[in-house]
Amino acid sequence: MKKLALLATTLAMVSGSALAADLRVKAVKAPPPVAFDPWDIAFGASLASNYVFRGITQSNHKPSVSAYFEPRYNVTKDLQLYVGAAGASISFPNRAAAEIDIYGGIRPTFGMFAFDFGVWGYLYPGGQCFNSAAIPGSGIPGSDASCAASPFGNSDPVTGGLPINGNFAKKNASFYEGFAKVNITLNDQFSVGLNEYYSPNFLNLGAWGNYASITGKWTAPATTFGASGVGMYISGEFGRQWLGTSDSFYGTAIASPLGGGPFPAGIPEPSYNTWNIGIGFTYKVFTLDLRYSDTNLSKGDCNAFTSDHTARFDGSFTPINPGGFGSGWCGATGIAKLSADLTAMTNLK
Template sequence: MRRPGVAPVRWFHGASCAALVGICLAPTTGALAQADPPTPGGAIGLGNRGWSAADTNRDTPANQFEFSARAGVASDYIYRGTTLSDHGPAAGAAFETRFGAVYAGTTVATVNLPTQPAAELTFTGGVRPKIASIDFDVAVTYFAYPGERLPGETNGINYWEAVIRGDRRIGEDIHVAAGYAYSPNVSNTGARSQYAAAGIGYDVPGRLLPQNLAISFTAAAGYSWFGNQAAQLGGFPLPAYLNWQAGVTFTHKAFNLDLRYYDTNLSKENCFVFTGDPNARTGGRVDPVTNPDGLISNWCGATFVAKAWFAFN
């Protein structure tokens, strides 16, 4: 059973999770697969890490390196519906290099998690092939949390995840995306994790906007489900849940501003079971197996986030 101080569940981070391939990636569907892809600010977020350097596929000459970077701040660091910064502000940066369809990248972000790591680091390698009119992204990401002061019973929460994503544009202004992510041992809890998500975006036509300004409306929803944790953490499966988000992104040259609403269907009791929030309080419904003290957490509820960053290519 999860108690304050036990290694928390910090969910499948990832370059960009992808799938519902059969529905959203049909030959007449998909997103971000046009000659002029939307700006990074207008990409559809499918549960990828908040500071990933590349959210969209870009055409890169076959024999030429290309580099990109971004850095910024946010009022909260929300990942698949749950906060990674205890509903406080966060900062992050990302760097990526590409050679044709092959890429590698790394991110660093401030977090406030129960194990008290110094930061969150990710290391990703993958390939972004374009097949027919769909831009795919297939990658493996390793998540590291150096300097954990309270590594808990599992000796830390480092883990890796594999993801696949597809994006396609429909007409001039609409784009869709879908994806799937899998980890055999999420947050080093012993539980396997799976995540499926899909989203849609609308780019305001440039002819309606001032020069150098882009505006994109995007929304997405995802579903997470898990296997059983290790015996020392109770041996029970983590709670499955839905998460969703919607917002608008303004882009002016290298500057991006995103205003977004996030939420999940996790109860406050299951939010504690899922996150191991060390500030959880009593007063919730008791579950003799997963939450015998009836602890509740607000780490998974409705949240509005303002995020600003600069992106360079």
């Protein structure tokens, strides 16, 4: 009897081992590999009631249209290389009417951390020079070759600068920045970000520029609007723009009535804080963003920094703004923006 039991046990073990081996063989059979296309293209366009960059209007508080095109190469699912080109309508003091951006970088992702490192170039074609004192050969520091077109360059013969307020503007305002960003996804609803930009010659003022900011975003649950497909978010940013001293092109020859100056070698450009908060609604590839933006720049310092061609005299004297002209380009404003954003792999398959 014991022999029979032992034999039965042995047969069961052998049978069980064979079955287990069978199962193991079936388990290692993998499905066919999924095809991976590393190339993608992102592109889109927008219409905004006002183009605001770091708290300051670039379109003189008027509507602006923009578009971008961005080829991407995904080395892996967590590492992307990209280049891009973008354009927007603007209204600059030097009469430039368009901003053309050329940029590129790398986006590595580590879990909840999405990084972005790159270089961004801002080009402003079609500008004119406004500074009669900067005619080459005049012996005055800060001369600009673009002012040689006429005895006063393109400047007003009375003020020596822009008509009405006498502000100076270079023909070329183009510049570039290096940047580093990280977005941290805390969960399905909350994310925060840190951003850092540096330029050795911000807006070609002759002054270095450094911008740092923190962002936050709350995304509403997908069920908020039922099955309509509409999404919603609330986001905001607080940033600080630090600036160095301009070159002598923007220097002042007179002192401010409030003290300070003159600054013939260049003005100490005003560093400032900026912030914005807004609500957005998404539907398929479309986004409607409604936002409030502001800075702590005074009207006088805003005029000195921007060379606003629409600035009017209102007694806004500051140490770097001895003329008393004030600009509304840096104050509180609302922005409505409708945009469409697509990627080839997602939207054009």
